[in-house]
Structures are given as structure tokens and as C-alpha cells.
Amino acid sequence: MSSDGRQRLGVELGSRRYDIVVGGGLLDEAGQHIGPLLKRPRVFVVTDSTVAGLHLPALAAGLAASGIQHESVVLPPGEGTKDFAHLERLCRALVEKRCERSDLLVALGGGVIGDITGFAAAILLRGIGFIQVPTTLLAQVDSSVGGKTAIDLPEGKNLVGAFHQPRLVLADTGVLATLPRRELLAGYAEVAKYGLIDRPDFWTWLEEHGAALLDGDTGLLGQAVATSCAAKAAIVARDETETGDRALLNLGHTFGHALETEVGYGDRLLHGEGVAIGMVLAFQLSALLGLCPAADAARVQRHLGAVGLPTSPRDAFGHGLGPDAARLIQHMRRDKKVQDGRITFILARGIGRAFIARDVDPALAERLLAERLAA
Numbered sequence: 001m002s003s004d005g006r007q008r009l010g011v012e013l014g015s016r017r018y019d020i021v022v023g024g025g026l027l028d029e030a031g032q033h034i035g036p037l038l039k040r041p042r043v044f045v046v047t048d049s050t051v052a053g054l055h056l057p058a059l060a061a062g063l064a065a066s067g068i069q070h071e072s073v074v075l076p077p078g079e080g081t082k083d084f085a086h087l088e089r090l091c092r093a094l095v096e097k098r099c100e101r102s103d104l105l106v107a108l109g110g111g112v113i114g115d116i117t118g119f120a121a122a123i124l125l126r127g128i129g130f131i132q133v134p135t136t137l138l139a140q141v142d143s144s145v146g147g148k149t150a151i152d153l154p155e156g157k158n159l160v161g162a163f164h165q166p167r168l169v170l171a172d173t174g175v176l177a178t179l180p181r182r183e184l185l186a187g188y189a190e191v192a193k194y195g196l197i198d199r200p201d202f203w204t205w206l207e208e209h210g211a212a213l214l215d216g217d218t219g220l221l222g223q224a225v226a227t228s229c230a231a232k233a234a235i236v237a238r239d240e241t242e243t244g245d246r247a248l249l250n251l252g253h254t255f256g257h258a259l260e261t262e263v264g265y266g267d268r269l270l271h272g273e274g275v276a277i278g279m280v281l282a283f284q285l286s287a288l289l290g291l292c293p294a295a296d297a298a299r300v301q302r303h304l305g306a307v308g309l310p311t312s313p314r315d316a317f318g319h320g321l322g323p324d325a326a327r328l329i330q331h332m333r334r335d336k337k338v339q340d341g342r343i344t345f346i347l348a349r350g351i352g353r354a355f356i357a358r359d360v361d362p363a364l365a366e367r368l369l370a371e372r373l374a375a
């Protein structure tokens with residue numbers, strides 16, 4: 001915690017290092033944080049229409065207080081915005097507004113806005129800088145940190161993109177007050193993920209404080225966001241482009257993506273909800289393989305269920321409506337993390353002891369899925 005009550009962390013990537021600042025009311029003082037990074041007092045804010053209505057005025061005032069002008073581009077909300085048509089619209093709007101190579105884009109929104117703005121910044125004028133101002137819990141603890149930027153193709157999510165690190169992340173926990181509870185919970189799954197990967201003490205802390213945090217305790221939210229960002233920053237610093245350890249961040253994602261693919265990306269199953277179910281399955285598979293105590297798998301399911309997240313593949317479908325397990329395994333085989341035809345699973349030897357496994361027999365995962373779909 002620094003003297004101004006903000007938590008400041010660094011993503012240590014040499015010449016591309018950057019700060020993450022976490023705290024309430026950061027939008028109001030955005031200009032103080034952003035100003036020192038600018039060549040001229042002007043930024044280009046990219047946001048969606050929902051966030052624009054709720055939080056753009058505060059950001060605009062926070063910039064103006066430091067004499068920084070802004071132009072804004074407002075895109076529609078939702079995953080459908082992460083496509084070539086909106087990327088073109090965004091790039092053309094920025095060129096029209098005379099964005100220059102030394103200017104910075106500011107992504108004000110959730111992961112959708114962060115991902116498309118970051119990708120536009122990676123390619124516009126052969127690459128310009130950008131700042132993340134994440135407004136969902138998921139974006140504050142995951143997508144705004146680490147420099148993965150992308151848009152989707154009809155063939156799959158995030159298939160066109162680039163690694164392009166932001167210059168700064170400003171995570172204003174105050175903006176989470178307007179986030180629908182379901183979205184907050186979906187982000188909480190990613191928070192819990194860090195405890196399960198390599199921070200067992202954080203997991204225990206979440207078991208104690210998770211419910212209060214989700215009820216809006218801003219102090220607890222700030223602590224959870226900062227701890228999550230520190231956990232992610234440490235992994236990104238040792239493996240920026242996912243040639244090794246960064247794959248740990250996909251805990252729960254192999255199963256989760258298969259479920260998302262099956263139900264169709266959208267409101268029926270939010271990404272974080274799929275990750276919650278996937279993390280429970282990853283621990284159950286680890287227990288089935290004799291790698292992890294069954295009690296740890298039960299503990300994961302108990303806590304995620306207690307805060308209100310779905311924890312079984314059955315929760316993703318209506319009663320008796322689910323696919324068969326073999327179909328979900330087929331979705332996993334098409335995942336972009338497949339290597340030499342083998343599905344990558346992130347398993348665990350216990351809470352906080354996740355590891356990457358490339359030699360799991362998919363028949364075992366299929367058996368587990370069949371059991372869970374029938375249970």
C-alpha cells in the first residue's frame with residue numbers, strides 16, 4: 001500500500017515494464033496517473049455504450065482536471081464486438097480523429113473493450129501505446145494484465161491477436177459497484193483461480209472473506225484485486241508469451257471452453273462461470289488420477305458453490321438436456337492449446353499446487369464428464 005492509499009504493483013518486463021494501480025476513486029484522478037505518459041495532453045478513450053453511460057463522465061473529468069483532452073469511440077457492448085468489422089470501425093474512427101503514433105488509447109471497459117482496444121493499438125500505425133482502465137472484476141484481475149489482445153473469428157474465440165503490453169493499468173474498484181452481481185461472480189472465479197494455482201493462503205482468505213467481498217466490501221475487493229494482479233504479474237514476468245508457466249492461468253479453461261463452445265458464447269454461460277465449473281472438474285480429475293486429495297476437490301466445489309457459482313457441467317444445461325461427454329471432448333480437441341494432438345490439462349496436487357499436464361488419457365476426462373453430467 002503506498003502513501004496515497006493506492007496499491008501499486010509492477011509487471012516486470014524490462015523495457016516494457018508497467019504499473020498496475022488499484023484503489024477506489026481512480027477515475028477521478030486518472031489524469032495524474034496518465035499525464036506523465038503522454039507526449040501531448042490528449043488521449044483516445046475506447047469504451048462500450050453501457051460503460052460510457054456509467055463511467056465515461058468521471059474519467060473525462062479526471063482527465064480534464066489535469067488538462068488532458070479526450071476523444072471517445074463508443075462501441076456496442078458484448079462479445080460480438082470483438083470482430084473484424086468493429087476492429088475496422090475502431091481503427092477508422094481513430095484515424096478520422098487524427099490519432100498519432102505517439103498518442104495513447106485508453107480502454108475503458110471489460111475484457112471485450114480491453115482486448116479489441118489492445119489489438120487495435122498493436123496494429124494501428126504499426127503499433128501505438130495503450131492504457132487499460134478495466135471496469136469488470138474479470139478485467140481488473142485478468143484480461144487487463146499481461147498483454148494478450150485479440151478479436152474472435154466465427155471459427156473460435158481470440159484466434160486473431162497479438163501480445164501487446166499496456167503502459168499502465170488503472171483498476172478503480174469503485175466502478176465495480178455498478179456491475180451486475182452475476183458479472184461480479186464470474187470475475188470472482190478468476191480471483192479464486194489464483195488461490196488454486198499457487199496461493200493457498202489466498203484461497204483460505206477467500207473462503208473466509210469471499211462472501212463479504214461479493215457483497216461489495218470495497219476494502220476486501222481492493223485486496224483481492226491487488227493480490228490477483230500480483231499473482232498474474234509474477235507468472236507473466238517469467239513467461240510473457242506462454243511458452244511454459246503462463247499456461248497455468250488456464251486452470252479450469254480446458255473444460256470451461258468446451259462448455260462455452262457447446263452452449264454458444266453469450267449470456268447462457270459466462271466465461272467465469274465456465275471457468276468455475278472447469279476448476280471443479282480439474283480438481284476432480286486430479287483426485288481421480290490419485291494426484292490430489294479428494295478433500296481438496298470437495299473444498300473447491302464447496303466454496304465456489306457457496307458463493308453462488310455453478311460447479312457442475314449439469315449447471316450449464318437444462319435438466320436432461322446436456323450433450324454427451326464425448327462431444328465435449330471433441331470440443332477440447334479443437335482448443336488452440338492442443339499440442340501434437342494432445343489436450344493440455346491444468347491439474348493440481350492440492351489447493352495452490354497446480355501444474356501443466358500433457359499426458360492425461362482423454363478417456364478419463366470423458367468418464368468424469370459423463371459421471372458429472374449424469375449426477
Ligand code: NAD
Nearest residue numbers: 050077078110111112113135136138139143148175178179
Ligand atoms: P465484457 O467486457 O463483455 O463486460 C461484461 C458486461 O459488463 C458488458 O455488457 C459491459 O458493458 C458491462 N460492464 C462493464 N463494466 C461495467 C460496470 N462497471 N458496470 C456495469 N456494467 C459494466 O466482459 P468481461 O467479462 O469483462 O470480459 C470478457 C472478455 O475478456 C472475453 O472476450 C474474453 O475473451 C476476454 N478475456 C481476455 C483475457 C486476456 O488475457 N486478454 C483474459 C480473460 C478474458
Ligand code: GLY
Nearest residue numbers: 142146148246249
Ligand atoms: N488469461 C490467461 C492469460 O492471460 O494468459
